[in-house]
Amino acid sequence: MEDLQKWIKSYPDFPSKGILFRDISPLLAEPKGLRLLKEKFVEAIKPHAPDYIAGIDARGFLFCTLVAEHLELGALMIRKPGKLPGELIEKNYELEYGTNSLSIQKKDLNDKSVVIVDDLLATGGSMKCSKELLESLGAKVVGGAVVIELKSLNGSSKIDIPITSLISYAD
Amino acid sequence: MEDLQKWIKSYPDFPSKGILFRDISPLLAEPKGLRLLKEKFVEAIKPHAPDYIAGIDARGFLFCTLVAEHLELGALMIRKPGKLPGELIEKNYELEYGTNSLSIQKKDLNDKSVVIVDDLLATGGSMKCSKELLESLGAKVVGGAVVIELKSLNGSSKIDIPITSLISYAD
Numbered sequence: 001m002e003d004l005q006k007w008i009k010s011y012p013d014f015p016s017k018g019i020l021f022r023d024i025s026p027l028l029a030e031p032k033g034l035r036l037l038k039e040k041f042v043e044a045i046k047p048h049a050p051d052y053i054a055g056i057d058a059r060g061f062l063f064c065t066l067v068a069e070h071l072e073l074g075a076l077m078i079r080k081p082g083k084l085p086g087e088l089i090e091k092n093y094e095l096e097y098g099t100n101s102l103s104i105q106k107k108d109l110n111d112k113s114v115v116i117v118d119d120l121l122a123t124g125g126s127m128k129c130s131k132e133l134l135e136s137l138g139a140k141v142v143g144g145a146v147v148i149e150l151k152s153l154n155g156s157s158k159i160d161i162p163i164t165s166l167i168s169y170a171d
Numbered sequence: 172m173e174d175l176q177k178w179i180k181s182y183p184d185f186p187s188k189g190i191l192f193r194d195i196s197p198l199l200a201e202p203k204g205l206r207l208l209k210e211k212f213v214e215a216i217k218p219h220a221p222d223y224i225a226g227i228d229a230r231g232f233l234f235c236t237l238v239a240e241h242l243e244l245g246a247l248m249i250r251k252p253g254k255l256p257g258e259l260i261e262k263n264y265e266l267e268y269g270t271n272s273l274s275i276q277k278k279d280l281n282d283k284s285v286v287i288v289d290d291l292l293a294t295g296g297s298m299k300c301s302k303e304l305l306e307s308l309g310a311k312v313v314g315g316a317v318v319i320e321l322k323s324l325n326g327s328s329k330i331d332i333p334i335t336s337l338i339s340y341a342d
């Protein structure tokens with residue numbers, strides 16, 4: 001945990017006042033950090049034996065192909081509105097103020113198992129929404145994995161799958 | 172080329188009328204496709220011997236970490252407005268109607284060489300803008316690599332670096 005954490009930089013009041021932003025940029029830019037990050041994701045995800053790794057737009061994309069390719073799996077994109085062509089399923093989720101929405105292309109995922117990856121688990125809204133989108137296509141979502149979890153927001157308690165966080169902050 | 176192309180799906184009139192959208196989703200979702208995609212990216216990029224792989228928000232993120240980790244390099248994010256914390260450099264680029272903008276975190280990239288990756292090269296606006304952002308930090312941009320190039324839009328002619336496209340369409 002500590003090995004990865006030393007490459008995270010914190011920015012007070014971003015993107016808005018009162019938010020302490022945890023930035024993964026230095027971790028990605030450091031070859032040893034990126035290699036270790038992949039190894040830890042793979043270690044967490046491999047036991048779930050998934051068929052697909054789904055990444056949440058946009059920073060989840062940094063990890064879904066990385067892990068999927070290593071494990072010889074396919075990668076799925078869960079995207080913000082207006083980005084995916086074809087027949088979609090869309091779903092709203094609540095933010096502190098207002099709502100956001102995510103979408104996924106229709107695809108037969110019956111009998112397929114999926115692990116969802118993202119950079120950050122905060123309130124858990126986008127992870128929960130992604131899980132429900134995948135389930136509506138027949139998938140069994142067997143786990144989630146994030147680089148950073150903000151424990152004080154209790155995001156993982158809202159999602160009934162095991163979630164691995166490589167780094168966690170108490171607040 | 173053909174090996175990868177068979178996993179690309181085309182959608183007429185997306186995101187707007189008259190545009191033929193080339194979708195990489197089936198390629199990413201196919202383990203053999205994703206593996207082959209990585210191998211071809213690595214083959215194209217390794218001879219440039221870069222220090223970093225920069226990915227353009229959002230679909231470039233699918234490839235920058237994948238290639239960087241394989242080559243034991245760092246990955247850099249070039250992002251849409253409002254997404255990156257810290258001191259930034261921002262730059263506008265022109266679209267057919269209006270302008271877009273991209274940003275990068277300030278970082279000393281003197282004597283560092285970078286390859287830029289993205290899913291698509293169309294008019295080349297975002298690739299050219301990304302190159303200029305990296306150069307403003309002192310980097311030498313030694314190449315670009317994309318999954319798909321739309322040749323009829325002449326994007327690569329606007330950018331004075333070698334650009335490898337894994338798949339190209341005449342129109």
